[in-house]
């Protein structure tokens with residue numbers, strides 16, 4: 001028997017998948033023809049999965065330069081009658097926002113779905129952010145799955161809904177959906193492939209003030225229809241318990257925690273539950289039914305009190321005197337869990353959790369001081385480490401000449417290199433969002449007297465680094481902009497980008513050179529360095545900092561993880577370094593304290609290199625004052 | 635009806651934690667079981683903590699194990715097992731690989747690594763039973779240090795608590811690896827199985 005895969009046309013069969021694979025499968029079942037995305041945890045595997053089957057299933061799949069472009073690519077396909085999707089993490093939706101809001105005015109022809117992956121507890125993000133507010137602002141309906149299976153089903157259905165109501169739909173995933181694992185039952189796979197047709201229709205597609213005024217009522221009309229229809233969608237379900245005094249309204253994944261909590265407390269017959277799969281618009285009729293049947297309500301949802309506020313509004317409007325709880329009992333920060341939901345329900349039902357949580361909290365507090373700190377770190381051999389070493393050396397030298405108290409400022413960005421804010425590198429002074437380093441550097445240049453050396457990665461450069469680079473040229477900001485070019489979007493899983501020379505589906509394409517772009521944008525000082533040649537790299541960065549006007553350094557070296565992978569494929573050996581204990585001055589510690597490389601360790605009072613971790617980059621050997629670090633012989 | 639069974643695997647990026655849950659999940663699905671689980675992958679490649687959860691059972695809904703409801707904790711690394719202590723109860727079993735992976739923050743003097751005795755004492759107080767294994771050494775014995783995770787997977791099956799047959803999980807292992815290295819992994823699985831089985835007698 002052939003092994004089942006994500007592209008198997010095998011309705012009814014069960015497959016064990018990652019949540020993001022299930023989401024991709026949903027799109028495949030719906031016959032998606034265009035999928036575009038920019039990587040971002042926890043969403044990246046969706047497009048990767050689709051890219052893997054793109055040729056086999058005749059789907060156009062692209063990594064776009066950023067989320068706004070990704071969304072516009074999908075929107076265009078929809079306008080031409082083709083089913084299309086864009087996926088991104090929650091902060092990516094901010095980048096796509098401008099186009100997104102307009103898409104709601106346009107509506108959809110081919111099914112159009114935006115997948116937003118929210119990240120409660122910011123496991124791998126710069127913030128927590130609730131996509132439902134953006135949906136609300138734009139009159140965009142949003143579907144929120146309670147399980148991996150439902151994520152697949154909703155995703156597939158969203159395309160149909162989008163066509164039925166001629167409107168864009170959002171599916172909101174969260175980390176514990178996208179990065180959950182589950183068995184799913186596969187559905188039918190649509191084989192329909194449409195040809196895109198662009199019909200000229202300015203009254204629909206061209207947005208002048210007149211058009212905006214004309215089309216807004218149409219958007220509102222579509223949204224109102226959707227508001228009625230959600231009451232009968234299978235994702236919203238009301239289960240009234242005979243003896244219930246409490247009603248729980250559980251949105252998305254919170255529903256699964258609620259089911260477990262009620263079971264844990266043994267009060268299934270005492271709680272009515274309204275499962276919400278469409279937080280926006282809410283199934284008003286079901287909400288009212290529940291509000292009328294109980295004395296107290298608890299709204300359970302991850303992040304902000306979105307459903308809670310709407311339910312309060314519905315209760316107020318319908319004049320239903322019911323006490324509504326939500327974020328007073330369920331945290332607004334972080335992920336929910338069975339425990340958190342259990343505690344809230346226990347309080348409102350006077351029931352007792354079977355586990356003494358206070359006891360477990362005490363145990364956790366007692367244990368915490370024993371645990372070693374294990375932060376993620378730049379990999380051994382990461383070229384970013386060498387770049388930062390060189391940047392700081394050069395910057396400090398120049399700063400000193402400006403005065404004793406002058407400190408260089410290092411605006412940083414989002415990528416693997418943000419790990420360098422930790423000691424010992426401490427090479428990131430401010431980091432907010434993608435491209436933010438260059439933008440912030442521009443502002444700093446006009447208000448402080450200090451060398452300003454901003455850095456961002458190659459993928460981030462193409463995503464959001466070019467406009468602030470042009471700003472620096474245009475407005476004469478005296479800053480140094482370093483692009484850490486490791487030929488990958490490493491942080492999110494090594495996806496290709498316009499600088500790598502190949503596309504999402506592995507096809508060769510034009511490879512853009514960052515130095516060419518910088519020169520074309522009018523930067524007069526542009527140099528490419530090899531960060532592993534520390535001396536030369538430091539000298540070149542120093543020149544850039546001294547240059548009067550914006551300067552660009554492209555620090556180019558392939559990401560170590562990819563480098564090692566390629567070496568393995570070529571059957572090439574990695575030659576690690578070792579420390580000659582006769583030469584090493586045990587009091588020195590320069591290698592440890594300046595580089596923070598995970599391969600250099602203290603063991604039994606000696607400094608050693610773990611040869612299983614060392615990649616042979618040789619940076620430590622270049623900085624060792626005692627020349628004690630030596631390359632092993634083959 | 636299949637009773638709820640919760641497994642938590644904790645370790646460090648690079649130890650193959652995710653592969654273990656993939657193998658478990660595939661095998662469970664083959665057996666017709668319902669499976670839920672999740673993991674935090676985020677920055678795992680870069681040496682951070684990794685946990686993966688696998689939950690089996692007809693009435694399991696959430697992707698996380700409720701506190702105190704872990705049936706088996708597989709500690710791929712002692713301090714990482716300790717980090718998840720609040721999932722344990724007196725009816726939990728801990729299978730611990732005793733080989734420590736010391737984070738670089740210890741070399742930098744930013745944090746301390748507890749002694750194995752301390753870890754064992756804490757875990758012992760919180761759980762019903764601990765099975766200690768030197769999985770790295772067992773992996774060597776099987777023929778490759780890269781099979782430590784498969785040794786631990788074998789140990790999990792050695793408890794004979796899982797509703798998944800040995801044949802099915804072995805099929806999953808066989809299917810996952812190229813023909814050349816599959817036998818080493820099967821051997822690792824068997825050695826892990828036996829080690830745990832012996833310890834439990």
Ligand SMILES: Cc1ncc(C[n+]2csc(CCOP(=O)(O)OP(=O)(O)O)c2C)c(N)n1
Nearest residue numbers: 040414415416457458459460488489490491
């Ligand atoms: C708007 C937005 N989109 C996506 C992400 C997710 N993300 C974090 S870092 C990163 C890119 C990293 O690539 P690069 O700049 O090349 O640096 P590297 O990790 O390779 O060092 C991405 C896409 C984000 N934080 N914000």
